[in-house]
Amino acid sequence: MENLIALLIAAPLLGAAVLLCGGRRLDAVGQWIGTVLAAASFVVAVVLFADMLGKSPEDRTFTQHLYSWIAVGNFRADVGFQLDQLSMTFVLLITGVGSLIHVYSIGYMEHDERRRRFFGYLNLFLAAMLLLVLADNYLLLYVGWEGVGLASYLLIGFWQHKPSAATAAKKAFLVNRVGDMGLSIAIMLMFTTFGTFAFGPLLGTEGHPGIAGDATEGKLTAIGLMLLLAACGKSAQVPLQSWLGDAMEGPTPVSALIHAATMVTAGVYLIVRSAAVFNAAPDAQLVVTVVGGVTLLFGAIVGCAKDDIKKALAGSTMSQIGYMVLAAGLGPIGYVFAIMHLVTHGFFKAGLFLGAGSVMHGMNDEVDMRKFGGLRKYMPVTFVTFGLGYLAIIGFPGLSGFFSKDKIIEAAFAKGGTEGWILGGVALLGAAITAYYMTRVMIMTFFGEKRWQPDAEGHEPHPHESPSSMTIPMIVLAFGSVFAGGFFSIGDRFLHWLEPVTGHSEGDSPVSALTVTLATMVLLVVGAGIAYLQYGRSSVPVTAPRGSLLTRAARRDLYQDDFNHVVLVRGGEHLTRSLVYVDHTLVDGVVNGTAASVGGLSGRLRKLQNGYARSYAVSMFGGAAILVAATLLMRAV
């Protein structure tokens, strides 16, 4: 049974290989090949899951060793897989949501001539993401880590003819590379500190504690911070968050799959997976929570101001991942809830993005919410599914988000001390802002009067419901958004499932769970109410008003991008330009200068060779005289 693990990856990888190398012959059937192989992977995952459920919690770690990849000295990296409860959770999410989005894409990308390629990239992404979560050592994880980065690059830039898409793709890859640098330094640190970076010996398995805790705290903090840097890059956390908004240039299914449900959560996976390291490095944990808290607010604020529906959702994603990172930084009290929120977020955010895609599909690819309005009548299915996703994300009682987010807020308070109050307060505030911006999106898109206008060529959009290939995945995801949280929480099913891997401890919360829930409810209502007052009661202007200072700042991603642009891009341009100049004038100048001075010297010496035989005769004669002199001198001596 354990040998099936490789099949999980192999299926989508085969799909990618066939679709990308297959050529035009496969254009007609490309989408089916891709979808079937993604679904096959999901089926394998379900089989493995069933098998895993049949075992006792202690025996649920499956491993499969394929071959020795790199072996030099005591540096050993194998290609091997480890499937435990944590990985299983991810595998199910990835293959499940992934398959749904494949199905969705069949409809969404129907008219794109490069559809085959799109499905190839999607399959490539699935393979890389599965490799990321299944790897049994950090180096192999790194392969998956960069693999998803590559897939993300290819998919963001899928519409390459648009310069904005190409730039966004490049930016995403570069920012991620900065994070990757963190991961590679972390691996190097692990190797020098422990002599290994395999999960087994390092992090330990059930009953066999790893050696991660044996190192000095300074080393562990360094490793932890480097892992956090990696997580920041992949999960769009401050300060490496800038790429996510631009990444919305990609096709919407991509935004749903990669930039909402799966890839961006890889950072959370990394932190939770490295729990053994973080548990022994409290300073690193503190930084993780701070990053999570800051991003939580950052994303939420940005999400409030965006008029582009996808960018608003991207801000929301950032913010929700901030919750997860915050939870992961809390240590054993938060790991499980981080993952739980990750899964529920996977459902509802994917559903929201698919809904947004459906809206765009019906609106001639318009993304400006100010040009939507009143769409509920035209797209009932989209409206309902989107609405359920909306309720889930704001934490409406009984829906998924309610259970997972509430737990995180509780856990933040449970951290204790001033930190606990601050983190808990931030999380609560975040919940309020979430309610605000999501209500804003909801109202601007589906309620109010219709505001759409003919496009440049005079085509009036005709909003219509999407085909069933698109609506069915949305319905399935909406189903998940509604029930997943409850299903997980009743009887602490999820907690018991993950506990063997991540460990769990109940914190000592200064605030009771009920108080937190009530406070959340109140803030939720306040947030949603303000949004309703602002957008539901009065009509929405089609062109964005200038807005307050904060709004303008939020529209520009709180000027963080501008900072990057001025400092890194402009500065880098100046640096490279001056270096090119230096290379040409100084480094090469020295070389050419040497050459020129040798040339000048020979030019002067050449004048001795004036071509007159008599001149040469003088030198001959002089030479003869010198020879005679030398002979005589030698005789004399």
Place this chain on the structure above:
Amino acid sequence: MSFPLLTATAVLPALGAIATAAVPAARRVAAKWLALLVSLGTLALAAVTLARFDPDGARYQLTESHAWIPDFGVRYQLGVDGIGVALVALTALLMPFVILAGWHDADPHETGSRRWRPTQGFFALILAVEAMVIISFEATDVFLFYIFFEAMLIPMYFLIGGFGDRAHEHGDEAAATQRSYAAVKFLLYNLVGGLIMLAAVIGLYVVAGSFSLQEIVHARADGSLHMATSTERWLFLGFFFAFAVKAPLWPLHTWLPNAMGEATAPVAVLITAVVDKVGTFAMLRFCLQLFPEASKWATPAILVLALISIVYGALLAVGQRDIKRLVAYASISHFGFIILGIFAMTTQGQSGATLYMVNHGISTAALMLVAGFLISRRGSRLIADYGGVQKVAPVLAGTFLIGGLATLSLPGLAPFVSEFLVLVGTFTRYPVVGIIATFGIVLAALYTLVLYQRTMTGPVKAEVAEMPDLRVRELLVVAPLIALLIFLGVYPKPITDIVNPAVKQTMSDVQKKDPQPEVEAAK
């Protein structure tokens, strides 16, 4: 005495060069096929060598030794260790692709050349370079090595100066001027390095009384040959300077962008993927083995220079306007990594560096040859002249992207393994150096993706709208290289198995041990 396999591997291309040059003027196509067949034959011989090589056997295998100039103790002495055999295999492997990629580069009607029999000359010169490079990798006699180390400059000079890239922004006249400038610069730069090395070679003979690598190493090991510290350092510097020019190491690098920019793409591949490797290879074989103490003495300075090369090369690559010069500066950055790995004096570093030489050869060949195909279609080397190629020539763009991704060391492709090994190997001994070098991977992503974005994506430029996609011949060149990149990225064991024992030997020569991890893994 058994069949002289190593000699045969070098002699076959040499004979092939003569035969190709002798093909009658009218039979140009025959010359091409002959060159291709000879290179394939050499590849077969190299494969046999690789198969006959026993990684766990003696250090130097398949050895041959004959007296050559008895008066000076110069011997015709060949032998390969794991590092040498890997590089011989790389050289033999790349040549058929270089020849195939340059199939039309020397056609008189294409180049408008009035030279006498250009095609025959072009392919004969390529084979001559191959022969000389192979024998350099095989020589275990310092003098023999020196001769071919220098002699390969001659055919390279003619290849750069005689068969340059026709795509030049200021027309043919300027191209010819630039080309001869580049060729002369290449020659003089390397000659200066070579002459300094010659002095060191003679000095070594005076001190050691022998040119034989093994003899000297043995004599030094058992104490029968003592070198004064300062003598050893001077000799080391003499050797190292020549290799640093060839490699090239900052600040001795400025010949490379000119040479690679002006040469045709296959010749540029020849320069960076094959000929330059002799420099790094020689550092590993001659500098470290002959002068272990001096190598350790010079390590800090060399590491700093290598770091500068990595960052500087990458930054300059970002600032280039010319595709081929960009690849050249990227190569400078990569050579920084190789030298870093060699002088980190760890097993991982040196194995990684050797692997890096092989992988860099393949990846640069892939990127540069595709870039060459691209340039030959549009007739311009300027990045700004392209745009939207992806739309009209998706296969070309795809292969270009894969070549680029290999250059930025994407995991899953071969260069990643080597680059990571180098970084780890460096990091274990010099953490700060390792971290700074890691910045190189971000910069690598920057220059590669900027290049890809500016040339391949965006709206289709009018001039490239009619651009044909890769032809069958071109696909034949690129596809195997890409397959190899993926294979070695996923399964580098065939090479590491061969290289590891040799690296272990070198490490014991310099009497260095890997740093041990702070926390021993509980088994």
Place this chain on the structure above:
Amino acid sequence: MNPVNYLYLAALLFTIGATGVLIRRNAIVVFMCIELMLNACNLAFVVFSRMHGNLDGQIIAFFTMVVAAAEVVVGLAIIVSLFRSRHSASVDDASLMKL
């Protein structure tokens, strides 16, 4: 008188001849100076012959004369043909050795 004085004389003549070669521009005069140098040598050989008491020195001088004769014949022929093509017998006019 010591016969060594003959050698001094030979040296003096040789030097004068050599200087003449360097100073004069007319190829014919240059040639004459060369002849002067050869004659100085011959004188030295003859004196050596007397010093050593055998005739080998004279034989060498004899051969020198033969060679000088041959040289003059060819040299003058060269001058004549040079003059024909360049209308000058100046050695400076034939400065094509310059790049």
Place this chain on the structure above:
Amino acid sequence: MTANLAAYSTSTGEAFQFWVLGTVAVIGALCTVFMRKAVHSALCLAGTMIVLAVFYLANGAYFLGIVQIVVYTGAIMMLFLFVVMLVGVTAADSLKETIKGQRWLALLCGLGFGILLFAGIGHASIQDFDGLAKANAGGNVEGLAALIFTKYVFAFEITGALLITATIGAMVLTHRERTERARTQRELSEQRVREGKHVPPLPAPGVYARHNAVDIAGLLPDGTPSELTVSKTLRDRGQIRDVSADALRDLKALEQRAEERLERTKPEEASK
């Protein structure tokens, strides 16, 4: 005298002869170098050579002495004179130096070399003179012949080959094969027109003048002399006689005489 040749020191007669003739030889050599005209150089050289012949004789080299006079002075120097006449006079005869620093360098080298030679000779310890009495006992010519045809026979034969080669070489060098058709007068005139200079034939000497000697330049209409009218050789030698002023002066004198004859002058006024 022959017997004395064996002596270490020489007779007074020989010493006298040496000092007198040696001086002559040195003067001749110097003149060879410094005479402006090649003919003079050649004659001075011949003088030096004759002196040297006498010295050969004095040193017991009778055969060589005669050969020196007959072959060298008689044949070779005459060949020189022939060539001098053939080549004519050129600007090269000037002693003016054209290469910067050449003369000083040459003198310096010569002086240094001479000093070195003198030092060398002085340094060499030449003690005993064997003299040629024994060697010349059977006759100088016979002695030489015995050596030439035995010990030096190969060298002798090779010099023979050398002489033949030199002869043929000289013939080849001076022989001029006419490789192209001689140009007709028409072609020559066309060439002159094409080149645009001296379209008409060169002017004859003495036109517009009362002189027609070859060394007198003809006068142009404005009374200035035209060098073109004089042969190149004379021009190079600087032997042109300028009579432009003469003509005017003559004219003036003529006018004066005519005036006097026509009694236009007033002697009384002149006498006043």
